[in-house]
Amino acid sequence: MRIAYRPFxxxxxFALGAVLFFGCSKEEDNPAGSSTPTEVSIWIHLxxxxxxxxxxxxxxxxxxxxxxxxxxSFIDTTxxxxxxxxxxxxYDARPLYAYQIVGADGFSASGSRGxxxxxxxxxxxxYIVVSTKRAIFPDELIDLxxxxxxxxxxxxLVHRKFDIEAPDTVSFVELKDIASVQITNDVGQLEDAxxxxxxxxxxxxxxxxxxxxxxxxxxYGPTTDMTWAQFQTGYWLTQSLKTFFxxxxxxxxxxxxxxxxKISVNQIVTR
Numbered sequence: 497m498r499i500a501y502r503p504f505x506x507x508x509x510f511a512l513g514a515v516l517f518f519g520c521s522k523e524e525d526n527p528a529g530s531s532t533p534t535e536v537s538i539w540i541h542l543x544x545x546x547x548x549x550x551x552x553x554x555x556x557x558x559x560x561x562x563x564x565x566x567x568x569s570f571i572d573t574t575x576x577x578x579x580x581x582x583x584x585x586x587y588d589a590r591p592l593y594a595y596q597i598v599g600a601d602g603f604s605a606s607g608s609r610g611x612x613x614x615x616x617x618x619x620x621x622x623y624i625v626v627s628t629k630r631a632i633f634p635d636e637l638i639d640l641x642x643x644x645x646x647x648x649x650x651x652x653l654v655h656r657k658f659d660i661e662a663p664d665t666v667s668f669v670e671l672k673d674i675a676s677v678q679i680t681n682d683v684g685q686l687e688d689a690x691x692x693x694x695x696x697x698x699x700x701x702x703x704x705x706x707x708x709x710x711x712x713x714x715x716y717g718p719t720t721d722m723t724w725a726q727f728q729t730g731y732w733l734t735q736s737l738k739t740f741f742x743x744x745x746x747x748x749x750x751x752x753x754x755x756x757x758k759i760s761v762n763q764i765v766t767r
Contacts, residue, residue: 536626539651540575542593547575551626559632564623567631570652571595571619579713579755587713591616592757594670596653597631597646605643612668613655614644624649658695658732662706662761669695671732681733682740682752689731692739692759700761707762710739713755721762722746732756 536551554569571590578586594613598604605611614622618640622633631646657668674690681687692710696703707721722730729743730751738754741747 536629538570538624538629538649540570540654541651542575542654556626557623559623559625563626564632565626567595567597567614567619567622567624568616570624571654576654581714585714587755589713589755590619592656592713592755594655594657594668595619596655597644597649598651598653599646600648600650603646605641605646609641609643611641611643613653613657613670615668618644658756659758660696660699660761661758662696662700663763665699667699669698671734676734677731679731679740679742681736682747687736688734689740690734691728692730692732693728695759696761703761705764707764709760709762710753710756711758711760712753713757716750717753718746718750 537548540547540549549570551565554565556563556565558564568590573588573590576590576593579589580586594615595618596604596606596613598607602608604613606613618633618638621637622631622644624631629648629650631644631649633640633644655670655672657670659668660666671690674694676688676690678686679689681689693703696708700706704724707723708727709718709721711717726741726743726746729746730739730741732738733740738752739756741751
């Protein structure tokens with residue numbers, strides 16, 4: 497018996513054959529159980545932006561026979577730009593920040609154990625083992641608690657900080673940990689600001705018994721110390737990104753620092 501196929505049936509069989517052919521070819525090219533390798537990377541988070549850094553793009557070092565990457569290599573000057581002054585002198589701005597290294601499980605030395613975040617100096621001494629993605633800070637180079645050796649690093653959170661140098665302690669406070677207030681800035685507009693006194697209140701007992709000064713990244717700042725009463729009128733403007741004092745006697749350019757790095761707490765010198 498002869499079977500007659502209508503034109504639409506013939507077109508259907510051709511289409512079905514094409515699907516089967518290309519489907520088989522695809523399966524042969526990608527056998528069952530295989531997958532495309534994923535690039536090893538970690539994420540850097542800074543000022544609301546996120547950047548994925550591929551391990552393959554960074555220089556490697558060898559540590560005890562293991563391939564590793566210096567932690568500082570993940571934070572280059574394309575992420576944190578140099579500060580360039582009016583004389584075109586460049587200053588590395590990465591010491592202005594603290595670095596929170598976070599594992600894939602959410603663990604970090606600061607968030608989970610209450611330690612301070614890492615400094616830029618730490619980042620130049622530590623490394624990540626490529627095969628395990630574990631952060632290591634060698635004991636022979638730096639004495640840090642083992643909690644800083646984060647397993648399976650997934651991201652690094654970068655936070656702006658101010659260093660605090662007092663007679664009995666050297667530490668830092670991150671800007672995100674200070675509550676903002678609103679003040680009238682130097683152009684007569686309301687602006688969110690961080691009180692400078694709050695950066696030292698948690699570290700200094702009896703702050704009225706000391707004098708205060710501050711320095712920018714290029715070591716610029718007031719030529720004389722301020723009293724506690726004067727210092728309490730100082731703020732960091734969160735949009736203008738500079739210091740500002742409501743005390744009219746502290747209105748000069750040396751009191752308007754754009755890249756504030758350090759607040760000094762000094763003993764009162766009696767004459």
